[in-house]
Amino acid sequence: MTTPILEIKNLHVSIEGEEILRGLDLTINAGEVHSIMGPNGSGKSTLANIIAGRDEYEITNGTVQYKGEDLLEMEPDERAAAGVFLAFQYPVEIPGVRTTQFLRASVNAIREARGEPELDAMEALTLFREKMKLVEMPEDLLKRNVNEGFSGGEKKRHEIFQMAVLDPALCVLDETDSGLDIDALKVVAHGVNTMRSAERGFLVITHYQRLLDYIVPDYVHVLVDGRIVKSGGKELALELEEKGYGWVEKEPATV
Amino acid sequence: MTNLTEARTMQLSDLSSVEPTPADRAPTWLRELAQRAIARFSEMGLPTTRDEQWRLTSIKSIASTLFRVPEELPANIDATVLERFDMPGLEGPKLVFINGLFAPNLSDLGALPDGVRLMPLTEAFNELSDELELHLGRYADIEKDAFTALNTGSFREGVFVHVPNGVKLEKPIRILNVSDARGEPIITNPRNLIVGGDESEFAVIEDYVSTGQDVHFTNAVTEVVVGARANVSHYLIERESEKAFNISTLQIQQEEESNFSSHTVLLGGALVRNNVRPVLNGERCDSLLNGLYLPAKKQHMDNHMLVHHARPNCDSRQFYIGVLDDDATAVFSGRIIVDQIAQKTDAKQHSGNLLLTDRARINTHPQLEIYADDVKCTHGATIGQLDADAIFYLRARGLSQEAARGMLIHAFAMESLERMQIDAVKDFIEQELLKRLPEGKSTKKSL
Numbered sequence: 001m002t003t004p005i006l007e008i009k010n011l012h013v014s015i016e017g018e019e020i021l022r023g024l025d026l027t028i029n030a031g032e033v034h035s036i037m038g039p040n041g042s043g044k045s046t047l048a049n050i051i052a053g054r055d056e057y058e059i060t061n062g063t064v065q066y067k068g069e070d071l072l073e074m075e076p077d078e079r080a081a082a083g084v085f086l087a088f089q090y091p092v093e094i095p096g097v098r099t100t101q102f103l104r105a106s107v108n109a110i111r112e113a114r115g116e117p118e119l120d121a122m123e124a125l126t127l128f129r130e131k132m133k134l135v136e137m138p139e140d141l142l143k144r145n146v147n148e149g150f151s152g153g154e155k156k157r158h159e160i161f162q163m164a165v166l167d168p169a170l171c172v173l174d175e176t177d178s179g180l181d182i183d184a185l186k187v188v189a190h191g192v193n194t195m196r197s198a199e200r201g202f203l204v205i206t207h208y209q210r211l212l213d214y215i216v217p218d219y220v221h222v223l224v225d226g227r228i229v230k231s232g233g234k235e236l237a238l239e240l241e242e243k244g245y246g247w248v249e250k251e252p253a254t255v
Numbered sequence: 256m257t258n259l260t261e262a263r264t265m266q267l268s269d270l271s272s273v274e275p276t277p278a279d280r281a282p283t284w285l286r287e288l289a290q291r292a293i294a295r296f297s298e299m300g301l302p303t304t305r306d307e308q309w310r311l312t313s314i315k316s317i318a319s320t321l322f323r324v325p326e327e328l329p330a331n332i333d334a335t336v337l338e339r340f341d342m343p344g345l346e347g348p349k350l351v352f353i354n355g356l357f358a359p360n361l362s363d364l365g366a367l368p369d370g371v372r373l374m375p376l377t378e379a380f381n382e383l384s385d386e387l388e389l390h391l392g393r394y395a396d397i398e399k400d401a402f403t404a405l406n407t408g409s410f411r412e413g414v415f416v417h418v419p420n421g422v423k424l425e426k427p428i429r430i431l432n433v434s435d436a437r438g439e440p441i442i443t444n445p446r447n448l449i450v451g452g453d454e455s456e457f458a459v460i461e462d463y464v465s466t467g468q469d470v471h472f473t474n475a476v477t478e479v480v481v482g483a484r485a486n487v488s489h490y491l492i493e494r495e496s497e498k499a500f501n502i503s504t505l506q507i508q509q510e511e512e513s514n515f516s517s518h519t520v521l522l523g524g525a526l527v528r529n530n531v532r533p534v535l536n537g538e539r540c541d542s543l544l545n546g547l548y549l550p551a552k553k554q555h556m557d558n559h560m561l562v563h564h565a566r567p568n569c570d571s572r573q574f575y576i577g578v579l580d581d582d583a584t585a586v587f588s589g590r591i592i593v594d595q596i597a598q599k600t601d602a603k604q605h606s607g608n609l610l611l612t613d614r615a616r617i618n619t620h621p622q623l624e625i626y627a628d629d630v631k632c633t634h635g636a637t638i639g640q641l642d643a644d645a646i647f648y649l650r651a652r653g654l655s656q657e658a659a660r661g662m663l664i665h666a667f668a669m670e671s672l673e674r675m676q677i678d679a680v681k682d683f684i685e686q687e688l689l690k691r692l693p694e695g696k697s698t699k700k701s702l
Contacts, residue, residue, distance in 0.1 A: 052651050076650035077659075085651075092648040096666025102652070105662060109653035162652065 003068040004029045005170050005201035006051070011062035013046055013226075020046045022226035023062070028170070028201040035204045035212055037237060038223035039245045044205045045089060047223070048174040051203070052086035053079050066170065080106075081113030083169035087159035087176050094146035099158075102146045103128060103165060110166060131164040135191040152179035160191040171195070172203045177211035189214030209241035222248045263326065265442055267405075268318040270297050275408045276324075278377050282384045285391070292397045293408035299401045311586045311618050312528060312557040317500045322442035322472055324409075325354035329435050332466070334361060340431060340464045345679035347426030348373055353433045355411050355443030365426075372417040373428060376446060379415040387415065391448050394478045394534070395506040402502045402528075406476040410446035413477075416459060417450045420482065424457035427490070427677055431462050434495060436469035445475040449489070453482040453510070458677060459489050461503075465496035465523070472500040479505065481513040483537060488516040490680055494523040494687070497554065504530040511537025511566070518675050520684050521548040521556045532561040535569040535597075546575040547671035547684070549691060550583035550615075557586040560604075564597040564630075573604040576671040578664055579615035580691075590622040591632060598627050604634040609641065609667050611660075661692035 006028040013021040020043045028034050038044050050057060050064065053076035064071040066084060074082065094102065107127070108118040119127065128142060135157040147155055156176055163171055173192070177185055192215050196202070204215055212220070212234065220236040221228045222245070230236065230248045240248065265272050273296060277289040301318050302309040332353050350373075351361040357375040364373055372383065379387055397404040414430050432445055449459055463473055473495065481487045493501055501524045509515050517531050533542045548556045562571045573589050587606040606619040621634035641663050649659035668688050675681045 052647075054647060075656070076647065077653050077655050080651055080653040088648065088651075092642070092644045094642075094645050094648070094663070094666065096669055097662055102649070102662075105654055105658070106649075106652035109655070109658065113653065166652070 005067060007065040009063045011064060012060045013050055014058045014060055015056060020226055024226065024228060026221065026228065028203060030201055031198040032219065033196065033202040033204060033215065033217045034219045034221065035206065035217035035237065036221050036223050037206055037240060042223045043226045044223055045174055048086055048172050048205055051084060051172050052076060077109065081110050085163050085166055085168035085171050087163055087173045089174040089178060091147045091155040091159055093148045095148055097146050099144055099146050100142045107165060127165060131161055134164050134194055135161045136187050137161050153181065153184035156180055156188055160188050164191060164195060169199065170201050174205050175207060177206055177208060185211065186214060209237045212237045224249050263324040264321055265324055266321045267301055270300065273405065278411050280377060280380050282380055284388050288392050289408040292404045295397050296401055296404040296408060301401055308559065312555065316526065317472055320440050320470065322440045325356065325441050325443065328353050328356050328358055332435060336466065337361060337433065342679050342683040344682065345429065347429060349429045349431060350414055351431045351433065352412060352445060354435055354441055355445055357412050368422050370419040371422060372415060374415055376413040376415045376448065387448065390450055390478060390480055394508050395476050395504060400504065402474050403476050403504050406444040406446055406474050410444040413446035415448050418452055418455040418457050420452035421454045422452065427458035427460050429460045429462060431464065432473065433464055433466060434471045434473060434499065435466040436471040438469055440470040442472045442474065445473065447477040449477065449479045451481050451485040451487045454484045455482060456486040460492065460680065461490065462492045463495050463501060465499055468496045468498060470498045475503045477505050479507045481507060481509045481515045483510040484512045486514045488518065488676060491519045493521045493527055497523060497525055497552065499524045500526045502528040505532065507533040509533060509535050509537060509540045509542060512539045513537060514541045516543040516545065519546040522687055525554060527556045529558045534563045534565055535571065536565050538566045538568045540569040542571040544573040545671055545674045547668055548577045548585055550585055551580035551691065553582050555584045560589045562591045562602060564593040564600045564602065567597050568599045569597065570601045574671065574674065575606050576668060577608045577617060578611065578668055579608065579617055580611045582614045584616045587619040588622065589634065593625040593627050593630050593632065595626040598629045600627060600630040602632045606636040608638045609664065610638065657693040664692055
């Protein structure tokens with residue numbers, strides 16, 4: 001059996017004394033697309049932040065392994081270099097930093113960590129242009145400051161575009177559908193679907209089933225109150241859409 | 256060294272050691288001005304922190320230091336010593352002063368358009384005395400400003416620039432002020448007069464450096480006259496020793512429809528006071544006061560702006576940006592006076608500050624005195640730390656903590672550099688900025 005890309009066991013996480021995740025288990029193998037659905041406050045974004053390495057959380061119990069290594073011991077930039085990517089729910093605006101400058105710094109930091117030669121300005125631009133097509137991102141965004149003044153749709157396309165540029169092994173999408181109209185949603189989903197491969201794992205976090213019409217998952221997990229209370233195939237998402245989260249909250253957890 | 260005992264010294268806390276010492280060959284009117292200035296200095300005494308304008312900057316350390324007044328050029332300085340102060344790519348006339356005295360062998364005035372006067376101030380005493388008298392000491396305030404009075408009463412040398420009506424200089428004039436203290440504190444009082452005729456266009460760079468890490472005191476005064484419809488820029492780059500004291504006063508007189516920009520970059524010095532005082536004395540003037548200060552360790556940098564709107568329909572802009580590291584302290588005081596006659600004034604002021612440690616301190620305050628009723632005056636100040644969300648976002652994209660911090664600091668300071676017009680200066684300051692950043696190299700690579 002090959003090592004999973006991500007293996008979370010009995011994860012307990014608190015913030016300011018309040019327990020948000022209460023014993024979460026999740027295994028993602030290469031080639032799989034997992035979706036986590038759940039109501040507001042169930043701990044979905046906490047999970048995404050923990051994987052990416054935000055440090056304001058207290059991990060009180062459990063383990064998170066990435067390709068067999070202890071992910072929790074790694075700095076956020078080490079995780080990025082190792083192939084972990086989080087598409088942010090709220091991409092951060094960075095005044096004064098141009099998108100091209102940011103992207104080149106990012107690509108080259110990761111290439112350096114991987115022992116690859118850095119890309120010069122022209123090579124980087126060639127790469128960016130190729131990947132921009134994937135999410136139909138207008139080229140003028142490259143000249144603007146990072147996320148500054150971007151529309152909600154532009155910000156999310158920008159996230160998926162970065163994901164394509166950095167070529168990660170684990171892609172975590174945190175509510176990438178929020179704030180997107182249906183056309184933008186299709187574009188973003190197309191970008192993600194193009195990147196699906198036998199080597200890559202995806203964790204798609206969403207509140208609504210709608211995104212999963214376009215990014216069809218292999219597994220759906222329902223997160224309620226810091227625990228996965230139900231897991232199943234893609235049809236589980238439809239069932240949830242129909243019956244609401246109240247339906248699973250009443251059921252006993254399935255492991 | 257043989258006549259060391261005869262060397263003139265000055266200790267400002269001892270007012271009797273401060274005497275009028277007009278420059279060699281000074282004309283009568285200037286001798287009289289020097290007398291008046293020192294008399295006024297003695298009356299006023301040195302400012303203390305009880306003085307509103309000096310509340311946040313104590314000059315005790317300046318007052319108690321015994322300074323030697325350099326009378327001769329040091330023999331040991333040649334062009335190779337100065338190479339390290341070069342700004343790559345910067346062309347144009349260069350006037351070099353060592354310890355406040357003109358060094359002709361190290362200077363290069365180059366070829367100047369007809370009618371342009373560019374020379375050490377004392378060289379203008381003979382033939383151009385009348386023109387000097389029209390301007391010198393007419394704008395900078397010896398009545399209320401003790402350091403201006405001190406400078407006016409004891410300057411040895413400086414630069415006189417006159418660009419006649421309609422003349423444009425393609426390349427900036429650079430004034431390199433080198434202090435070579437050699438372990439013995441020295442005081443210099445550089446004095447510059449810059450006169451731009453109507454519709455003239457040019458830039459002047461004042462660049463302050465030290466040869467070593469010594470204590471010395473630079474007390475500089477520059478008066479600038481900007482003729483009608485002229486376009487004049489001034490750059491002040493303070494990069495002296497971390498033990499140096501520097502008080503610089505830039506006094507500007509603007510005539511109608513003129514455009515003036517002041518760009519100040521403070522990198523060096525232990526205690527730095529930067530006074531910029533434009534008087535918008537004609538209608539429809541534009542005045543830009545752009546500043547960047549990067550104090551670290553225990554450096555103290557005090558920026559005092561005084562923008563005087565004396566005529567209607569003028570715009571002034573103050574943009575000062577500070578990045579404070581370690582135990583550094585800084586002040587931004589932006590005073591705007593709008594006379595009753597100065598209707599339709601549009602005055603803006605912004606003070607932006609980034610504190611990199613919880614020990615660094617910035618004190619920023621606007622002072623608006625508005626006597627006209629139809630004006631737009633806005634002011635704003637920000638004091639913050641690096642945005643933790645932005646740092647995390649960059650780290651999640653592979654940048655190290657230090658590289659992420661560096662990128663954000665660089666972006667913050669670049670806002671100021673982007674307002675500057677001379678690429679060689681911009682590039683040079685950007686390199687200085689990168690040297691100061693955490694992991695500057697990796698930030699640099701990504702730019």
